[in-house]
Amino acid sequence: MAAMTERKRFQILVCDGPSCGITHESETLVEHIEGRLDKEAALQGRAECAALTCFGRCDEGPNLMIRELAPGEDGSTEPDFDLLYGVRGLYLGVDQAKVDRVLDSHVAKDEAVEAWVESYE
Template sequence: MRRFQILVCDGPSCGITHESERLVTLLKAGIAADPGLKPRCHVVAYNCFGRCSEGPNVFVRPLAPGENGDVEPRDVSGRGFYPGVTEEMLPVILERHAGEGTPVAEWVEEY
């Protein structure tokens, strides 16, 4: 069973200007409502992706076996970066990327 960590930027721009806390709340609610996602997904605030003008930014990354999904990683890289995330995008990201394991091609970028 693949597990995912969903990082939501909480840096000065995303956290305040782009209200990333709202995204965290919505992600957690969406995961809690889906029995298939609940045991496999962790939502964590991330310090900063360095792309503040594009926020709010979210990164979905697979967790390694045994990796603690509640701990903010030091570095992130790969195909899982979603800039400019809106509330409407979240259910799609949860269903397709976290649920099916397929990044949402029209929104995702390499980071």
């Protein structure tokens, strides 16, 4: 019998800086994401959500990033920024509908939403 391949796990980072957190109310997106991660079979165990201080793209917020977690890595805390540079998983100006599509594609199927995703520089 072939060994099962372990599914990728992701960290969903939602900006909670002054612009995204206050002006764009990113906390409501976090609540929505966490609700879906808890309830939907396709997402359970696939991702953890955490706040990120700022992506530096405030005018385009609210912003989030999906990044693959290393085996055993805790996805519930903000990572070192060095781990983010060059990661192709940044989504700018998201709303609940965009978040849903990102979760359904990037997290559930490991397929980035090419029309919206960019690398973090």
